[in-house]
Amino acid sequence: MRRLAPIMLVSALVVGPVRAEQDLLLGADMNTPAMTQAEMTRADIEAMIAKADGKPLDLADKALSGLDLSGLNLRGVNLRTARLNKANLRGADLSGAILEQAWLIKADLSGAKLVDARMFGVTARDAKLSGADLSRSRPIGDFRGADMSGATLVDLRGGADIKNQSMGLMRAVFTSVNLSGANLKGANLGRSRLDYANLADADLTDAVLMGSDLSGANLTGATVAGADFKNVDVSGARLLSLKGQDSAKDWAARVNVDRAITQASN
Structure with missing residues (x-):
């Protein structure tokens, strides 16, 4: 099958106030064949899996957008800079996968396993991840x-690494993400963007x-028991019927507390 020409991946790091973050779509043409088409078929990848005899596949920089890869065993697969926009990965096993700088816009990963996945610089806007397991993954993207409703994000590592000053604002951007009912026990989302996220009934x-x-x-x-709220901006946030609030850390150190919604309107 004809190989599609690679695209130039452009990412930007904005140095400035805490609300500034990377924009991984800057400069990318989302209408090119490299972003919308696939250079391989499901049968091609199934043949590679069979030939690999259990070893991780190398699909780095491949154009795989729109493919049906549901249910496949892709443990440890290298998908660095691969394009998987609108791909069907429902129920696929991507444990330990390398998804750094991969494109997963509107991809369907419902019920997929992404345990220990490396997702630094991933772009997954409007992706479906309901019921997916992202435990111990690093979704800095x-x-x-x-949609991450009901997803498992235990010990997720999405916080900004302030020790690396050049990448200090690279962090998880979960703006307007549906995390209702998600399990976020022990997740590190320090300095992350969770503005307008739905965390109703999340743990x-x-x-x-x-x-x-x-x-x-x-x-x-x-449930917020033991959660660290130091310098968390809660302006306009709905903080209703919280469980474990008395044992939350630095609860008094939240920002814009006077603008939070703490009582249900009649």
């Missing part, structure tokens, strides 16, 4: 508008939220 036990943006987020019924 753009998930705006994604945030022992989660690190320090310095994150929760403005406009819905935390109705969420």
Whole structure:
């Protein structure tokens, strides 16, 4: 099959206030064949899996957009800079996968296994991840508008690494993400973007939220026992019927507390 020409991947790091973050779509033409078509078929990949005899596949920089890869065993697969926009990965096993700088816009990963997946610089806007397992993954990327309802994100590592000053603002962007009912126990989302996220009934036990943006987020019924709220922006956030609030860390150190919604309107 004809190989599609690679695209130039452009990412930007904006140095500035805490709300500034990377925009991984900057300069990318989303209408090119490299972003919308596939250079391989499902049968091609199934043949590679059979030939690999259990070894991880190398699909780095491949154009795989729109492919049906549902249910496949892709453990440890190298998909660095691969394009998987609108791909069907429902129920696929991507445990330990390398998805750094991969494109997963509107991809369907419902019920997929992404345990220990490396997702630095991934772009997964409007992706479907409901019921997926992202435990211990590192999703330092753009998930705006994604559906992560009921997902497992235990010990997720999405916080900004401030020790690396050049990449200090590279962080998980979960703006307007549906995280209702998600398991975020022990997740590190320090300095992350969670503005307008739906965290209703989510389990945030022992989660690190320090310095994150929760403005406009819905935390109705969420469990926050042991969660770190130091310098968390809660402007416009719905903080109703919270469970474990008395044991939340630095609860008094939240920002814009006077603008949070703490009482249900009549």
